[in-house]
Amino acid sequence: MNKITMLGTGNATVSHIYNTCFVLSTATTQLLVDAGGGNGILTQLRKVGIPISDVHHLFVTHAHTDHVLGVIWVIRIVAQYKDYVGHLHVYGNDKVMKVVRTIIGMIFAEKQLDKVGERVVFHELTDGESFYVGDISLTCFDIHSTKEKQYGFRAQLPDTTVVVCLGDEPYNPLNRPYVENANWMMCEAFCLYADRDKFKPYDKCHSTALDAGRLSAELGVKNLILYHTEEKTIATRRENYTKEAAENFKGNIVVPNDLEEISLA
Numbered sequence: 001m002n003k004i005t006m007l008g009t010g011n012a013t014v015s016h017i018y019n020t021c022f023v024l025s026t027a028t029t030q031l032l033v034d035a036g037g038g039n040g041i042l043t044q045l046r047k048v049g050i051p052i053s054d055v056h057h058l059f060v061t062h063a064h065t066d067h068v069l070g071v072i073w074v075i076r077i078v079a080q081y082k083d084y085v086g087h088l089h090v091y092g093n094d095k096v097m098k099v100v101r102t103i104i105g106m107i108f109a110e111k112q113l114d115k116v117g118e119r120v121v122f123h124e125l126t127d128g129e130s131f132y133v134g135d136i137s138l139t140c141f142d143i144h145s146t147k148e149k150q151y152g153f154r155a156q157l158p159d160t161t162v163v164v165c166l167g168d169e170p171y172n173p174l175n176r177p178y179v180e181n182a183n184w185m186m187c188e189a190f191c192l193y194a195d196r197d198k199f200k201p202y203d204k205c206h207s208t209a210l211d212a213g214r215l216s217a218e219l220g221v222k223n224l225i226l227y228h229t230e231e232k233t234i235a236t237r238r239e240n241y242t243k244e245a246a247e248n249f250k251g252n253i254v255v256p257n258d259l260e261e262i263s264l265a
Helices: 040-047 065-080 095-105 110-118 174-178 194-197 208-218 234-245
Strands: 003-010 021-025 030-033 057-059 086-090 120-126 129-134 136-141 151-156 162-165 184-188 224-227 251-254 261-263
Touching: 003 040, 040 065, 040 208, 057 208, 065 086, 065 095, 065 110, 065 120, 086 095, 095 110, 095 120, 110 120, 151 174, 184 208, 194 208, 194 234, 208 224, 208 234, 224 234
Parallel strands: 030 057, 057 086, 086 120, 162 184, 184 224, 224 251
Antiparallel strands: 003 021, 003 261, 021 030, 129 136, 136 151, 151 162
16 A cells, blocks of 8 residues: 655654654555654654664655754664665765765764665765656655755656655745646645744745645645644644645645554555
8 A cells, every 4th residue: 555654744843743754655665754853763663663674765855953863863773783684775965965974974883884884875866866766766856945955756656646745845836847736745834824923934934734725726736745844733733734725725635643644545
């Protein structure tokens, strides 16, 4: 079954939920996308029943703290796990590669670095590059961030379902060819538009649920997933974010919680 498992749904500063990261799965392939801000990624993987021995593909959108520091922990555990078989393939832009390699080079023990050399394959991606991750056809694209070099992706699954991840900043019209008419669009929604004066999303280069709904309608996508949110309204997040996005978008809207599984059927 094709599915997305949300390991975390929160923005950079959350502490009651985990930072945004997820696993995109088909019958034969699991792609971990980002890893949050620390070793909590190991807890989240354990809670959803994914052992580190099954993690062989990791796409890193960008090098911000809440996305990249968990990557260091995944690589460390892969390096020291005695029964790990095969390779961990890490995908990301040149800035991501520089940051990850610099950190592990400075803090890993020599024996761990030797194992990294044996087990980890780093794939430095360029804008518009297409490649296969198992049975998933992936095309990455520069989201044209004004803050940090960041790549989203368009993934075509074996049944031709198209899943687009926009990263964690607002959509840029330059990427319309990658996004238009996707079956599933993953879009950040920092907060409700109704709460914009409280959370200041636009000052932080983020979007609201209302913005995401308008964008989905404009681009003709069929299903919308909202993530990378604030955590102060968790009790009402699903209901209120869905309601606000639905003011403009009449398709299916999913506002997941941490550890929630989303079927892509």
